Amino acid sequence: MSTSQRRAVARSRSKGILLTTAILTALSAAAPGVAVAAAPNHAPLAPDHLTVGDQSRPLEVEGAPQFGWQPLDVDPGESQSAYEIVVSRAATASGAAQQVWDSGKVTSADEAYVPYGGPALADGSSYTWTVRTWDRAGAASKWAALASFDTGITDSEWKASWIRRTTGEKDDYTLARKEFTTGASQVVRARLYLSAYQQYQAYINGKLVDRGPAYTYTDEGYYQATDVTQDVKAGGANAIGVLYHWYGPGQGRPSDEPGMLARLVIDHADGSQEVVLSDGTWQVTRGPWLTQSYRNSDGRDYRESVDGRLAQAQEGWTLPGFDASSWQAPSVVGVHPSGVFTHLQAQQTRLSYQTVHPVKVTTLADGSAVADFGRIIPAMPQISFAQGQSGRTVSLQAGYVLKPDGSVSSSNHDNQSTNLSYSYIEHDGAQVFQAYTYEGFRYLQISGAGEPLDASSIAAEVQHVAEDPSRAATFTSSDPTLNQVDDLLQRSALYDTQEQFLDTPTREKGQFLGDSVDISRALMAGSGDRSQTAKAIREFAESQKRYWPDGRLNAVYPNGDGKRDIPDYTEMYPGWVWDYYLNSGDRSLVADTYQVSLNVADYVRRYIDPATGLVTKFAGGSGAYVNGIIDWPNRYGYDTATTVRTTVNILAVDVTGT
Structure with a gap:
């Protein structure tokens, strides 16, 4: 059963x-x-x-x-x-x-x-x-x-053009908009199809209707479809607005090109249909983000700094009637598929968002507010200011640990060698700072606000893969500590599942194969979500096709440095596919990736010593990971000079069954 x-x-x-x-x-x-x-x-x-x-x-x-x-x-x-x-x-x-x-x-x-x-x-x-x-x-x-x-749409059915703002910026926040007028007949069905590199927010008439990631290669791209039937107005002016963010290459992000593609299909009660497409008639401009340095050299995320004065000048850009006369026409790559943008597939997963407030706020002697959210969360800070002053810079420091004086530690040791700060330049009056990119943190310090802040004005938008609560596993025992451990394990798996499975939501946001296997198993068992696992399994299968004719898989995929493997991680793949099948019953994914698993098995067998039956001199990896050795032995004094390595052979049994 x-x-x-x-x-x-x-x-x-x-x-x-x-x-x-x-x-x-x-x-x-x-x-x-x-x-x-x-x-x-x-x-x-x-x-x-x-x-x-x-x-x-x-x-x-x-x-x-x-x-x-x-x-x-x-x-x-x-x-x-x-x-x-x-x-x-x-x-x-x-x-x-x-x-x-x-x-x-x-x-x-x-x-x-x-x-x-x-x-x-x-x-x-x-x-x-x-x-x-x-x-x-x-x-x-x-x-x-x-x-x-x-049903989704094929590459040839988009009819829309890839557009972008011509810029050499490495950290590119672009606002793109289009106004259109609809017929008077009632709107009975409307679907917005959208893709952007590498992350976007979409608006219809001022309402946020969709958020989507595209952390993948442009020949393996994703799109999302959104029901906007209730958001498009019949018989009047409408506006689409898209904010897309291009990070450039990094952990979990390949080296490719920015671009945005949109198709809005509107069906009316009288049987007529209207289609709005991204093309050269759209308008684009830079968003109110200022150029900043990397948070760290691993993830290669950029620090986030927003100029609220620019944001105020752009207020209403997602609404019809906005004055965009100073905006520019986009650069048009061509009708999809075009240029490097050769293929799109439907996104299998979505993210969910929940706004939470701190459980405690402490005011320091210098007036800084320190918010404690009670646990570590992957989130985007959100601060409401009642008395903003034009040009005043507010500093935000997120972190995991408090210093003895009650302030939030910004040390590399405490924050995984990552700069977890944000900054915001105010305009006059009431306003809200809303960060766009998430980080892992528990504490948030707001300095230089010039006004008292409390739990009602400090918030964080928590994000993780959208799961079905009715599928979640439950565990209760007479031991409170065991109950807390179960809660921690389930929450950790959920919070480490974002656009991809993550090494960490702080330092390295990349989808590492070994980490993905561990998190996937916990997520399927704890939250009942299988879609993210199916998506990741297919993505790592693509890494073999792209880079490894000898049967290996990328250690992290997609990724800015392209071809990189850890042999032990490759060995985890066939067992992972089987675990997915046992959890889901989905035979199609097993069939689709069967050759990939066979290639992995052939790769492993090539390094079995006939005399001992053990895997020896395993080719692959580099640096500390050469020949197949992963984090725990490397960092805890294990002998890595041996010809036969225990972890490699244990995983080889899982691959070959012998």
Whole structure:
């Protein structure tokens, strides 16, 4: 029985507890020797928790959809014996819903990653689907409540142009906008498709509607689709605004080029359709960020400094009617695919955001406010000022540790050799400083504000991968310390899962293979998220195709220095794929990456000594990692001069099975 089936049975039992109790009571009351009739079979309940590609409402499904659901039954010990799926084209302004596929009754216990088997679905379209199940006795459930999904768009369907602001800036914050007028008929469906390198925020008529990362190579790019039906106004002026940030190469970011691509499709009740595309008619300008130095030499993030006076001058840039006469026309690369931007695929994951306030704020003798958020968080500081003064610079210092005088430590030792400071130049009056890039920290010191600050005016926007709380594991024991350890482990895995799996949200934000495997296993078990793991597994598979014909994988991917491996990390890959399958039941990913795992196995076998059966003189790696040796032996006095290394051979068994 699968994990989801066990969860279903547990839930079914809780729903049927009164019935079960009544039956047991009747059995116990029966006289000895009196035959008792078997409990009647009950038909299954309608399935719930319907998913497509493990997502509840995806908007950019590519290829054949994969369906999932949770079967429910009040009878103890039940299991699904068959299912039937029906998929329909969603109703539109010009027509009613139309059925496109009925699987018929399929004898199977499968209830996750069940493949669609009908005719090809139209791109960029909305569909509904439902499912019913049969139990062991052959009783059928009712149909599940309709669920929905949208199909994605292919490279040739964008019709939009990659645009950018012509600049030699390494840390590039660009504002891009476009005004347009819609027809008077009611907007019944609107979808915004967007991609930007390397990070963006998208607005419709002043409302933040989407945030997206694109930390990948421009021939492996990602896009996201967003439902903006309620945000586009019919019969009037509208505006799209996109703030995109190009960091340049670094940990987790390849060396490529900046650019932004947008496609907005608007369907009206009268059957008409309007399409707004990124092109040379857009306007661009630099955002109010000032040039700064790196936070450290590892992650190569830049310090963040915002000029609030420039921000005030640009206020309203995401709204129609804004005066952008001083802005410039963008540089147009060409209609997608064009230049280095050769391929886009749907983003499999999203980030979630939560604004939190400190649990305690202390005012130092110099007037600085020190906020304690109670735990380490990956977040972006947010400060509300009531009495700003034009030109006054406010300094913010984030950190992990307080100094004896109560101020936040900025030492390299305490902050992973990372400059965790921000700065903000005020304009007159009330205003809010909102950082754009996140860091890991617990404490935040605000100095030079010129006014008292408390917990209501200090906040942090916590970000991590968007997980489904209903899937989260629970653990409770009589030992409070054990409970806290479990909470710490689950939270750490969640907080280390951002646009990618991270080495750390502070010093090295790159997606290292070994770290990814560890975090992935904890995330799947603790939060029930499998999408980030599937995405990372596919990305590391691409690293083999790009760099390693001998079967190795990159140690960190994507990355600014391109080709780099740690042999032990390569060995972790096949077992990781198998762990994903055991957690998800997704056979398609195993099949898609099977050759990659075979290549890894061949790579390992080439270095097995026939005389001993052990891996020796393992080729690969560099510096401290040459021949395969990873952090823990290297840093704790292990003998690294041996020909046969224990960690390499333990992992080799996992790869080869011998």
